[in-house]
Amino acid sequence: MTGGLAATIDVTVGAFRLDVALDVPPGETVAVVGPNGAGKTTLLRALAGLLPIGAGRIALAEAVLDDPTTGQFVTVEERPIGVVFQDYLLFPHLGALDNVAFGLRSRGATTAAANEQARRWLTRVGLGDLTKAKPRQLSGGQAQRVALARALATEPTLLLLDEPLAALDATTRVDTRRDLRRHLRAHDGVRLVITHDALDAAALADRIVVIEAGRVVQQGTLAEITARPRSRYVADLVGVNLLAGRAVDGRVDVGGLELAIAETVGGDVLLAIPPRAITLSRHRPDSTARNVWAGVVDGVDRSEQRARVRVRARVTVVAEVTEASARELDLADGAEVWVAVKATEIGVSPA
């Protein structure tokens, strides 16, 4: 692997210890997911150089940024990084253009050159006409775009985003997420997104790294993690079945399967079905659930009390049932089962 991020980080802050390894090739977006206090922000601060590591090594594009054994430490201001902070942290006394130009000017560009380039970046994020606006005059979505432009303007090798969508309301979030994905794809360095939202991780990242209590508990693509979540937290968070489809009049076509939903949206949508909301039975259920279909068991993952069952049909979903009912239903690979989901249990988000 050349040019990517290779980090082994061992750092202690108070009573908390973060001990993770992370390898990200250029051009890949990794989502770091974890509950509050898992060490996500500590990880970001260590990568950015705001927190020197206690042991390990951080290398980016073949250059060592932090290595306590050799004493090598590249300071924050000299690292080729761009950070989009959680609350954006746009400088309140500067206009949008000056905010975006800040990094360029700090790195030695003349005011004219910096402004010129900042203007181009603002235009790229669709805010070419808001150059003078102060941060407090910007909406949440606009502020997020300015923060992104500011981080990208210095063309960093490593782009770090800390909960870039968390501060936005649901409607803004959908558009901003789509644009963010486009800008991330266009950036050719290493991209790292910290989030606690499965949908954000799924939409933005190629790979997901889950950390809990300072350790990496699991990593892989969303599909891999969904199939075999290794902890309760992961199961709850990314264990959700995410299905893409097209909605018309409260019905969604998902790969040929038609599902009823409780919301009136149209167009491309993402559906989220929690595995525990799915009921399985061996015979066609006499149920009030509006969504019922037949499928074939394609893998059963048993833990102490629960079993996660993959059911293949036109779409594949994972259902979670108790270990007792899995035994009772005799759910083995190849078994034919009926799947039932209430319309109200399906989360809907425009894609």
Add this chain to the structure above:
Amino acid sequence: MRRRARPPIVAVCIGGVAATFFLLPLVGLARRAPWSSLLSDLTDPAARTALRLSLICSLWATVVAVGAGLPLAWVLARVEFPGRRLVRALVLVPLVLPPVVGGVALLLAFGRRGLLGQYLDRWFGITLPFTTAGAVVAEAFVAMPFLVVTAEAAFRGTDRRYEDAARTLGAKRWTVFRRVTLPSTWPALAAGAVLAWARALGEFGATITFAGNTPGRTTTIPLQVYLLLESGRLDGAIALSLVLLGVSVAVLALLRERWVGAL
């Protein structure tokens, strides 16, 4: 209808007396003020010299207080070092020390035979006591704490994450200070500077002890007021007092928002 609680009479009475205690001297000053001869009292050569000297000394003292006090305030707010609490307490000494004692202490430090003063004299030929520079030193000594305390509070109160953000954008320390910290703290810093200036302008005890009372060199307004009173020229003393009172009222008006906000 609920009966309104009766105000506590005793406290109201004593409070009224206390308020009058503050008001009465001002009334006395205004009532006795030589309004008709005010202009000639203030343009009198000795008064003009004192006014000019006061302005120069207090501004230089403010420059010294800001120039030395800002870095000190920043270090106290941002750098952890052993003895930081001690230094913080040290900064407050001139606030509680009687100014006369401050003047004596300055003499023992910067006088011709003082701790540092002997070397200033021997090596550089610099003598501070009884010079205008000495008056500036005395004023800066009593004024700087106001600047340091205000500025330190401002630096500690800023959201450090903005400075982190600036550093990730490649800004070096000085750039971070100039383009991020300073813009977010300047109202507080300006208030601190104004307070320090006002304190320097009114300085009496340390100045007269350390710098003496030489007209044209160290006789600032407060010292001139004292001289005039001693020689029985009450009108001139009141006229200059009114100038200082006016400055105080102006500073109060200027910083009222900040103080009311802080209370």
